[in-house]
Amino acid sequence: MGERRCALVRVLVLQAAWAVSGGQVRYSVPEEAKAGTVLGRLAQDLGLEAGEAEARRLRLVAQGRRASVEVSGASGALVLSSRLDREELCGKSAPCALRLEVLVERPLRVFHVELEVTDINDNAPVFPAASRNLSIAESSVLGSRFPLEGASDADIGANAQLTYTLSPSEYFSLDIKKSNERNLVPEIVLTKPLDRERIPVHRLVLTASDGGRPSLTGTMELVISVLDANDNAPQFNQSVYKVQVLESAAVGTLVARVNATDPDLGSNSEITFIATSFIPPSGRDVISVNPKTGEIHLTAALDFEEVSIFDFRIEARDQGTPPLSGHCSVELEVVDVNDNAPEVWVTSLSVPVPEDASLGTVVALLSVSDRDSGANGRVRCWVWPASPFGLEATFAGSYSLVLREALDRERVSEYEVEVRAEDGGAPPLRASRGLRVPVSDVNDNAPAFAQAVYTVLARENNAAGAELARLWARDPDEAGNGRVSYSVWEGGAAAVSASGAAGGGWRPASSYVSVDAESGRVWALQPLDYEELQVLQFEVRAVDAGEPPLCGNATVQLFVLDENDNAPALLPPAGSAAEAGGVAGEAAELGAAAAGAVSGSGTLWAWAAWGAPAGQVVAKIRAVDADSGYNAWLRYELWEPRGKGPFRVGLYSGEVSTARALDEADGPRQRLLIVVRDHGEPARSATATLSVSLVEAAEAALAAGSSSSLSSLSSFSLSRAAAGAELGPGAASAATNVWLVVAICAVSSLFLLAVVLYGASRWAPRAAVLSGPGPTTLVCASEVGSWSYSQRHSRSLCVADGAGKSDLMVFSPNFPPPPPPGPAAKDTQPESSALLDTVSGPSFLHYLPEPPALSEGVHNNDMTAPSSNYCRQLKFSGLNVSCFAPE
Structure with missing residues (x-):
């Protein structure tokens, strides 16, 4: 230091x-x-x-x-x-x-x-950031260099001289590159291919050391993110998706969801789903795939019957560059539901069907199908109603509608047939097809009248061309087969006239009536006269226009009703004795009827003995009325002298008898004016003048014998007597023998003639319809009482003892019974004429009121024989007649 x-x-x-x-x-x-x-x-x-x-x-x-x-x-x-x-x-x-x-x-x-x-080494190397993020594509090739920002050192000189080191890595190495003399640029070099899906991020440490003593260092973390490369295609979790969906699924239903994965990142892993390769191509309109989620939805209704399976592919495509894709197959099976009803088609229809078609005739060919499958498509068929048609299966889905019962167009003219089909689904669906099967007509029905026998009442003196009746025959066939024409069948006509068989009773009905061919109206061709014709019996034939034509018959009994169109006619007297009504009297009446009755007023002669007691018959006024019933019921009235005369007249008998004992004060001769009146409306009458000579008893007996002889004269003598030739007592006695011989000859001749006519009538041809018993027709022919009659007009006279009784005539026409009633008429029956009796059977009942009590002194033997005679004449004419007087 x-x-x-x-x-x-x-x-x-x-x-x-x-x-x-x-x-x-x-x-x-x-x-x-x-x-x-x-x-x-x-x-x-x-x-x-x-x-x-x-x-x-x-x-x-x-x-x-x-x-x-x-x-x-x-x-x-x-x-x-x-x-x-x-x-x-x-x-x-x-x-x-x-x-x-x-x-x-x-x-x-x-x-x-x-x-x-x-400077002193007081600064370590410093990187711009403590961490550096790098993104390197995994697709980078080996040897790729990625420059880094170097560290900086605030020192200078040796203190700032940097060296770099990289943490160990098998994928990267460090290389220093000088950008200039002063700067060094570190670079990392790719030594091994990257795989983002294996190691997505690499973390390295870059260290910078300066040249100071001691050396100072700085670090920077390198975060290397491997950038994804689109090197992986999307992968589905299934290669084939099999999906089932009901065809009834609603639009928008989620059918399935496909899933695909892509291990890439970012856009390389963003998958879009696309549906391709539709089989059939119509699947594009039915199925859609969500491009983001892969959900498969229905965009339209499914129809199993059109497409049962959809095959398509789904592509999963990422968003890389270039994009990669994966594929899968989808098999969408449509499950059938019973959503289709059976269908019934008529492939052939053969109508109309003749009503005489044989059983098994094929009426129609049908085709039945159901678009569903399995049990939903199995169809059973039947016909409703079950008769008269049925179904026969020919082959799968084809049926024949055949006839199983006989047809009758008149009963059913058209059938509404319904062919029904039902499938085997749950619940089952049904369908039906209606068929209209008309039945064509064949001519299998003959015209039929409502009655086998028609009874027609017609008044005499009708106008020519008057409508008498209207007949109607029903033919249930149609068109020409049911078009009926009417005609009178000459072979079935019979006319019963007043003269009976002797007068030519069998005459063609066409001379009296005609039938309109279209309407069936019966017309009178001429006025009818009861005195000439009482019963006209004929047949009307109805013929249709079919091929071959069929016909039906009806019998018409035309009864002519009497009108009071004849005044009483006087007949010569048969004598005044009570015994005058025997066989000789009847012969005299027959002769008088043949010769013609005395009409108008005439003078008749009679003799009465002095001292005759009261009640002695001195004469009998005989009159006849060509009418019948009330119109022929006569009554006798004494007009002159009125008051207390010596004589009286029976009200209904016409017998002139003494009212008291005769004496000389009554004079030698009495003139009586007698009026004969019928009961018609208005009443008609005739007047007779009777001159009664009062003589001694011997002369009266001789005159009575002459009168008995005169009653047996022929028609010529009677006509002469009717002319009013007045004979004196002497002349009458002289001519008695002559008249007696003439009367006997006349009676013999008439008897012989009656025998001949009876034999001829027995062998005469009868109408075919008069073959058997039929309904009884009751006709009251007379009133009990004293009826005068003429043989010419076949008047019936039935008289019984005691109080008045009604006589009945029972007509039993020999016609077959009517056929049983057929089906109802297809048209309304024409309204019958006012004269047509439409009772249930061919009969009618006509009663006359009971007459008043008979006057005293009536002789039964004079009134029973004429009634029997009239019945014999009706039987002779072909009618079954019974005459009886009820008790």
């Missing part, structure tokens, strides 16, 4: 001597010297005497940091007042000298003092 101080002093002395000699003083002081250190004897060095420094006021001019040096006033020494730091004063400049100005007064003089501060 002492040596150092001596050396320092010598230096200062030398400098001061040099300075004095050169005009300035130089001093040298090491930095970091302590305060108070005497830098030099400034006053002495300036050549001042001792004590002169103070006297002449030796001082330093203050100049910034120079305040750290001061001049001692007493000794005039330059003293260090504070520590000096060369690096602070001069930095890296060398040498470091402080220029001081020293001022001396008396005289004023300025001296320049230069103080050199010498």
Whole structure:
């Protein structure tokens, strides 16, 4: 330490001597010297005497940091007042000298003092930072150099000469490179390839040592971050993703999520997912992949029936340069749900179907399918309603609609058939297809009338062309097969006239009536006359227009209703005796009917004996009315003489009898005026004049015998008698024998003629329809009482004892019973005529009111024979007639 101080002093002395000699003083002081250190004897060095420094006021001019040096006033020494730091004063400049100005007064003089501060190794090397971060790409090649900032040392010279060392590393080495003569630049050199995924950060220590003694060091930590290189492609955790999703999944459903990783960093590890290679291509519209998350979503509805499997690839691409990518496959299987109902298609339809089609006829061909699969696509089919059609499977999905039951168009003209299908899903879905199967008509139904027998009532004297009835036949067929035309069938016509078979009762109905071919109206061709025709029976045939045509028949019984269009007609008397009504009387009536009745007023003759008791019949007024029923029911009234005459007339019998015993006061002759009146509306009448001669009893007996003979005369004699030829008693007796012979011949001839006509009628052809018993028709033919009749008009007269009773005629037409009722008519039946009786059967019942009580003295034998005769005539005409009088 002492040596150092001596050396320092010598230096200062030398400098001061040099300075004095050169005009300035130089001093040298090491930095970091302590305060108070005497830098030099400034006053002495300036050549001042001792004590002169103070006297002449030796001082330093203050100049910034120079305040750290001061001049001692007493000794005039330059003293260090504070520590000096060369690096602070001069930095890296060398040498470091402080220029001081020293001022001396008396005289004023300025001296320049230069103080050199010498360096000592008081500063260690310093790096710009304690730590240095370096980023080196892992893709850097071997030998790559990475310059570093070197350390700095505030010292100079040898104290500032630095050397560097690097902490051991297998990847890096240190190399020093001179940038210029003064500076050294340390560099690290890559000696081994970097792998960021293995060692992402390398930490090294760089040490700088100066050349001082002792040497000082400084360190800097090197943090070497290996920059990622895009050397790793993204990797999926699965190479194949298999996903199942229901086809009913809603849009937006998360199907799956793929996952890929990239060990790189930054953008090199940022993965974007992209869906590619869709099979089928339509998958692009159905499936989407989130590019950030890899989530697979549905963007449209799935349809298993269109696409059942979607195959596509997903690419995971990073954001490196160049980008790397990885791939995976996704197999998306669509699971079927029962979302499709079966479909029914009609591939062929053969309609209309004839109603006579055979069983097994194929009506339609159908195709049934279901787009679903498995049980969802298994379909079963059936027909509703089950009859008359059925299904037959031909092959998979194909069916035939066949006929299983016979058809009847008239019962069902059209079928609405529904083919139903149901699949095997849960729940099952159903579908149906409606078929309209019309049935075509064949001519399998004949026209049918509502009644087998129609009873028609028509009043006589109707106008020609009047509508009598309207018939209607139902044919359930259609078009021409159901178009009906009507006609009168001549083979089934029968006319029953008043004259019966003898009068030519079998006449064609077409001479009386006609039928309109389209409407079925029955028209009268001529006025009807009850006295000529009572019953007209004919058949109407209805024929359709089918091929072949079919027909139906109905029988029409036309009954002519009587009108009061005939006045009573007088007949010649049959005699006054009570026995005059026997066979001879009947023969006389037949002759009178054949010859014609006496009409109008005429004079009849009778004889009565003097003294005849009361109640003795002296004559009988006989009259006939061509009408029937009430119109032919006659009553007899005595108009003259009125009052208490000797004679009276039976109200209904027409018998003229004595009202009291006859005496001479009554005169030789009595003239009686008798009115015969029917019961028609209005009533018609005839007047008879009876001249009664009062004679002795013998003459009266002879006159009675003549009258009995006259009752058996032929029609010619009766006509003559009706003409009013008045015979005297003598002439009558003379002609009795002649008339008796004529009457017997006439009766024989009539009997023979009746036998011939009866045989002819038995062999005459009958209508085919008169073949069996049928419904009974009851017709009241007469009133009980005294009915006069004529054989020509077949009047019925039935008289019984006691009180009046009604006679009934029972008609049983020999027609077959009507067919059973068929199906309801397809059209409304035309409204029948007012004269058409539409009762349930071909019958009618017509009653006449019961007549008043018979007058006294009625003889039954005169009234029973005519009724039986009329019944015989009706039976002869072909009608089954029964006549009876109810009790």
